Amino acid sequence: MSIFSKLKGMAAIRGELNELGIDPFDIKIDKIITPTEGIVQGRHTILAGTNNYLGLTFDRQCIEETHKALEHEGTGTTGSRMANGSYSGHRKLEEELAAFYGKKEGIVFSTGYLANLGMLSTLAGPDDTVLLDTDCHASIYDGLRLGGAKAVRFRHNNIENLVKRMERLGEKAKETLIVVEGLYSMLGDRALLKEIVEVKKEYGGYLMVDEAHSLGVMGDRGCGLAEELNLLDDIDFIIGTFSKSLGGTGGFCVSDHPEMELIRYSSRPYVFTASPAPATIAATRQALKALEAGTHLRKRLKENSERLHNGLSDLGFTLAAPASPVIAVVFNGKMEALQFWNDLMHLGIYVNLMFPPATPKGLYLIRCSVSAAHTTEQIDTIINAFAELQLGLTNSAVVHGN
Amino acid sequence: MLEYQRILAVITSGLKARTKGRFEINENTDLANQLNLDSIQAMELLLDVEDQLDVSIPVSVLSNVKTVKELVLAILNITRGEE
Numbered sequence: 001m002s003i004f005s006k007l008k009g010m011a012a013i014r015g016e017l018n019e020l021g022i023d024p025f026d027i028k029i030d031k032i033i034t035p036t037e038g039i040v041q042g043r044h045t046i047l048a049g050t051n052n053y054l055g056l057t058f059d060r061q062c063i064e065e066t067h068k069a070l071e072h073e074g075t076g077t078t079g080s081r082m083a084n085g086s087y088s089g090h091r092k093l094e095e096e097l098a099a100f101y102g103k104k105e106g107i108v109f110s111t112g113y114l115a116n117l118g119m120l121s122t123l124a125g126p127d128d129t130v131l132l133d134t135d136c137h138a139s140i141y142d143g144l145r146l147g148g149a150k151a152v153r154f155r156h157n158n159i160e161n162l163v164k165r166m167e168r169l170g171e172k173a174k175e176t177l178i179v180v181e182g183l184y185s186m187l188g189d190r191a192l193l194k195e196i197v198e199v200k201k202e203y204g205g206y207l208m209v210d211e212a213h214s215l216g217v218m219g220d221r222g223c224g225l226a227e228e229l230n231l232l233d234d235i236d237f238i239i240g241t242f243s244k245s246l247g248g249t250g251g252f253c254v255s256d257h258p259e260m261e262l263i264r265y266s267s268r269p270y271v272f273t274a275s276p277a278p279a280t281i282a283a284t285r286q287a288l289k290a291l292e293a294g295t296h297l298r299k300r301l302k303e304n305s306e307r308l309h310n311g312l313s314d315l316g317f318t319l320a321a322p323a324s325p326v327i328a329v330v331f332n333g334k335m336e337a338l339q340f341w342n343d344l345m346h347l348g349i350y351v352n353l354m355f356p357p358a359t360p361k362g363l364y365l366i367r368c369s370v371s372a373a374h375t376t377e378q379i380d381t382i383i384n385a386f387a388e389l390q391l392g393l394t395n396s397a398v399v400h401g402n
Numbered sequence: 403m404l405e406y407q408r409i410l411a412v413i414t415s416g417l418k419a420r421t422k423g424r425f426e427i428n429e430n431t432d433l434a435n436q437l438n439l440d441s442i443q444a445m446e447l448l449l450d451v452e453d454q455l456d457v458s459i460p461v462s463v464l465s466n467v468k469t470v471k472e473l474v475l476a477i478l479n480i481t482r483g484e485e
Contacts, residue, residue: 129460134449141461150460155449168458357442 022342024353034058035247035373040350046378048368049352053325054216054290054297055373056247062286069282077275081108082265085275093285098254100292101223101238105260108252108281110273112212112241113139115251117146118269119208119237124149124177131165132179133157135186135360137210140179146268156184156360159195166203174204177236182214182225186359186367188326190214193225197234208237216245216291217325222298242280246287250276294372301325301372304379308370311383315390320363325370328354329386330363337364340389347385409455409474409481416450417470429471457481 017023029047031039035055036047056062069089079085090108098106109115120143124130129150132140135157144151154161166173178200180191193209200207211224219227224240226232236257242250253260264270276284290297309323320328331337334355341353344366354365368382410429417427421437433439439447444464452459459480467473 129458134445145462148462151462152458152460153445153449164456165458168456357440362442 020338022338024338024341027350036371036375036378038350041345043346043348045345045348045350046374046381047350048370048374048378048382049350050371051213051244051369052247052371052373053213053245053301053369054247054294055371056245056287056290059247059287059290062247062283062290065282065286066279069279073278073282075279076277079274080271081275082271087275087278087281089278089281089285090275093281093288094252096285096288097240097252100221100288101254102232103238103254104256104258106252106254107260107264107267107270108250108276109270110251110276111249112239112243112251113142114269114273115239115241115253116140116210117143118267119239119253119263120144120149120179121147121269122263122267123147123237126150128175128177129169129172130177130179131162133181133184133191135184136179136181137185137212138358140210157189157192159192159199162196162199163203166199166205169203176205177208178205179208179210182209182211183217183324183326185213185326186354186363186365187320187328188324188367189321190225190324193229193231197231200234206236207234208239209235210239212239212241212244213326215240216294217298217301220295222291222294242284242287245291246284248280248284248287250280250284297372301370304372304374304376305370307376307379308368308382311379312386315383315387317386317390320365327368327370328363329366329368331366332364334364336393337366340393341366343389343392344385347388349382349385406474406478409451409477410470412451412454413447413470413474413477416447416454420447427470429469429474431470432468433470433473434468451477455481 027040029038029040035052035057038045038047073087077085077087094106094108098104109118116139120140124144124147126148129152130144131152131154133156134153152165154165169176178196180196183190209226214224216222218225221227226235237253237255239253242248305325306323309319309327312329313319318330320330331340337353344351352367354367356362359365414427417437420443425437431437433444445461448459459477463476467476
């Protein structure tokens with residue numbers, strides 16, 4: 001036994017991948033060309049696994065704002081938000097995010113992971129019960145662990161399961177926090193948010209929605225699923241990230257609760273880390289404007305998502321959910337998914353390979369993330385690559401119908 | 403009140419189903435080391451147990467248990483706390 005013994009499971013996984021010579025978890029993008037193209041493994045590659053939903057990473061105005069901030073405010077803040085790390089841009093972005101959602105308060109965190117960690121560890125302590133959907137992101141689990149909350153899971157999107165847990169809580173249901181996501185990142189399916197809001201209305205409690213993958217994607221103004229379903233007023237805490245549709249890094253929470261200011265000062269992941277660099281804040285502020293005005297981008301994203309979803313579905317692939325910018329293709333097992341992923345790389349297509357325990361239900365997934373910046377030709381190239389490789393899967397349950 | 407034996411029976415049958423009957427399971431069985439149960443599988447087991455016993459179990463219950471017996475006792479504690 002040594003301090004490293006606990007890593008033997010990981011060592012076995014790494015060893016197996018090394019032996020195969022396929023390593024989806026150690027990809028280096030040698031050169032990034034556009035939001036949807038790069039040079040990977042020496043090949044010109046279409047990037048379809050980047051969460052860059054609106055393609056804003058190369059937006060001209062965002063880059064210009066970044067340059068200005070870099071020139072005038074320097075490379076970094078060198079401090080915590082609570083000490084020297086809050087510049088005027090940080091506070092302005094918080095106000096702009098709050099206004100965007102029609103909420104009173106906003107807090108900016110250094111990453112999306114830290115936004116969940118910071119909010120949940122502060123809101124929910126050892127005396128609090130939090131009900132979370134089983135498919136919630138690791139940052140939600142980790143935040144609840146950090147705060148020592150009683151985290152009780154309910155089956156994914158299973159309203160009956162949620163109701164049962166609320167009923168068991170009795171009077172305490174009024175104090176509980178329910179946590180769900182807008183668009184679940186593994187399977188690409190949406191929360192049954194209307195039904196969950198109904199549960200909250202009947203039993204009481206608070207509701208947090210992580211819109212990491214739905215920000216910029218859903219709703220007329222791009223606020224996310226809550227806006228699309230006209231439920232923004234029913235959500236107590238909305239979490240989001242800058243690192244997907246906004247093309248930067250950072251995270252946030254907006255809320256109408258006046259206690260947000262106290263949460264800010266009590267939140268260890270807010271206090272004990274350096275604040276985002278001024279250039280990141282400047283880029284994000286500009287990206288938020290582009291996102292809000294980006295109805296054309298959302299339209300384009302929807303068209304691209306539907307084209308890829310229909311294309312793969314027509315080929316007979318098993319897709320985990322209806323069309324969204326997250327399109328998860330279900331494979332029969334580890335080796336099949338690994339081989340297919342590797343063959344896609346050789347055809348110049350980069351997508352994400354997702355294995356348990358990161359995936360629900362022990363699924364092996366190839367996850368495509370679609371961008372508004374993908375051209376129709378790129379989408380068709382991806383579909384054609386899947387079609388070409390499908391021939392090697394003829395005995396597989398993946399292919400049914402052709 | 404839910405009794406020790408009842409909880410033990412539910413957990414044992416849940417574990418047998420999840421490990422496809424490949425292991426002999428008793429109170430001293432080590433969940434991670436003998437059954438190779440990872441954190442996700444352990445949480446899935448909890449969902450089944452919650453349904454069958456009609457009780458909510460926080461996932462943190464898993465962080466301090468190694469054996470089947472320890473898990474049964476931890477769940478027994480929770481059910482008693484609720485009653």
